[in-house]
Amino acid sequence: MKDITRIANILFSIAITIALIGGGLVGLLFLLAVLIGGNTGESLAVFTKNDLLPQFIRIATIAMLSGLVRFYADNFHPLSLNTDEKK
Numbered sequence: 001m002k003d004i005t006r007i008a009n010i011l012f013s014i015a016i017t018i019a020l021i022g023g024g025l026v027g028l029l030f031l032l033a034v035l036i037g038g039n040t041g042e043s044l045a046v047f048t049k050n051d052l053l054p055q056f057i058r059i060a061t062i063a064m065l066s067g068l069v070r071f072y073a074d075n076f077h078p079l080s081l082n083t084d085e086k087k
Helices: 003-034 036-074
Strands: none
Touching: 003 036
């Protein structure tokens, strides 16, 4: 179980970092598209929406899944009402 926890933790750290940086990049690209305007801005916004955003959403999903795997492999249930459980 320690190996699963360690791998899930590493995968979570990498994926969440990429997803957060990607979210900032998408926001900046949409802002740039608004500032540019016209056909070029429209093309940039459509490219960002259709090509970049879905990739970063998938990476964020991988981060969430690996975080859940880590919680349950470690037998840590933070949303449980049971107060006797210790980590």
